[in-house]
Amino acid sequence: MTITAPQLVTPTDGQRFRFGDQGLTLTVKNAAATGSSTLTYTFQVASDAAFGSVVFSKDGVAEGNGQTSLKIDRLSGNKDYFWRARVNSGSLAGPFSKGRTFNIGPEVVLQAPTLSAPANNGQAGGSVLSLTVVNAGRSGPAGQIVYRFEVSDSSAFTNLIGAATAAEQDGQTTAQVSANLTTNATYYWRVQATDPSNGVTGPFSSVFSFKYVPFDMRQAIIIDSPPGLGGWNETAHITRVDFTGDAFLVDFDRRDGPDRWRDLDFGDGRGGTLQYTLGMCANLRGQWFCSAVVQFWHGRDLAASTPPSYVGRNWFYDSRWGPLNGYQPQNGETVGLFVGTGNLRDKTFTVCPQICERSNVALVPWHNDDTATYTFLSAGTRTLGLRRH
Structure with a gap:
């Protein structure tokens, strides 16, 4: 044979x-x-x-x-x-x-990412749902990592109501998920990392729950600023927020240029002027509180805000701020940042003395110690979302 x-x-x-x-x-x-x-x-x-x-x-x-x-x-x-x-x-x-x-080729192993914001059993708000994870650990020569964010109305994820993918960012990765959420309802989210170039997908993260509480500044309690602030015309938009460790820099589209907010009388009878006041909104036990605190004349360095970890001592440092007295945002906590025309600190007027306008409220995860940049995309008078770098 x-x-x-x-x-x-x-x-x-x-x-x-x-x-x-x-x-x-x-x-x-x-x-x-x-x-x-x-x-x-x-x-x-x-x-x-x-x-x-x-x-x-x-x-x-x-x-x-x-x-x-x-x-x-x-x-x-x-x-x-x-x-x-x-x-x-x-x-x-x-x-x-x-x-x-x-x-x-070499083996690439991806670990599960760690969920950051919103915290487990926390709250989320805003017109766009923003979710943040700490990047997944990995071994081997991994390529570009992509994260899949999933949102469900059940902890078993039998019914997905929203999903999004985002390329890995530095340290943490944030995605905006489009989902039809019901006010005060509870939802669940998880994230999975993938390395498409190596054909590797890691395990899902743990599952966090959150309650959807949409933000409306008109429903917030205003402290140490004009009580009608939430209802003022929204004529400016936050364009960028930078956390550097030494400061948090908040920029907006009418700070400079021919259409910038003009300087207004300081209001103390001495003839000084001020362009705007930077403020913050915080959610304490389900209730939003907002206050405009740091005064900016035109051209003042944005780093004058204060180090992020010093908010409790440099912003809300005495009884004037009531429930916000001593408030210090925690890492990953969602806070709102905004600006308003003129001097709004220690002001309680109900009749507008000059020009009363404000920006939108940009909701971002807080960073006390690390660096992060959020850029906002705007169209007309509507903020479409943010991008974490």
């Missing part, structure tokens, strides 16, 4: 695979043999060209129609391998084919 060696088809010689492409399938073109015996195939994979170190071997593989294939076990990564095959007829073994090489 005569048996020829099978012809190797795939993998091709020198072919490279990602670690995540496993398990691989070895395919040969069937060998020719005389006689009527049933033919089976043996496949071998080795870590050396002489096949002295065989790492995978399988005998008795039934012949297919024209070609014969075998899916092999997972192999170690970051290595070159050699493979070959032969035909068997009963106890008679044919010659092995000439070996071919292929390469398995």
Whole structure:
């Protein structure tokens, strides 16, 4: 009886695979043999060209129609391998084919990301739902990581009501999820990291719940600022918020340029002027409180706000701020930042003395110690969302 060696088809010689492409399938073109015996195939994979170190071997593989294939076990990564095959007829073994090489790339492992904001059992608000995670840990030469954010009305995630993907950002990653949320209803969210270039997907994060409490400044309690502030015309928009560790810098579209807010009388009878006052809104036990605190003349450095971790001592430092007295936002807590025309600190007027306008309230996760940048996209009078860098 005569048996020829099978012809190797795939993998091709020198072919490279990602670690995540496993398990691989070895395919040969069937060998020719005389006689009527049933033919089976043996496949071998080795870590050396002489096949002295065989790492995978399988005998008795039934012949297919024209070609014969075998899916092999997972192999170690970051290595070159050699493979070959032969035909068997009963106890008679044919010659092995000439070996071919292929390469398995290094293994990349992604861990689950850590949910940050909103905190578990916390609250979320705003016209766009903003979710933030601490980036997933990883081992191996990972490529660009992409995060999938999922929101559901059940902890089992049997019904997704919103999902979004976002490319990894520095340290933490934030995504805006479009979802039809019901006021005061409870929702659940989770996140999963993927490395598309390596074909690797990590496990889902833990599951956090949050209550949706939409923000409306008209429903907020205004402290140490004009009580009607929430109902003022919204004529400016926050464009960027930077957390540097030394300050939080809040910029808006009417701070400079020909359409900037003009300087207004300071209101102390001394003839001084002020362009705007920077303020903050905080959600304390389900109730929003807002106060405009730091006064800015035109051209004042945005870093005059204060270090983020000093808000409790430099902004809300005495009884004038009532429930906000000593309030210090925690890392990842959602706060609102806004600006209003002129001097709004220690002002309680109900009749507008000059120009009474404010910006939108930008809701962002707070950062006491690390750096973060949020840029806002605006169209007309409606803020569309933010991007975390």
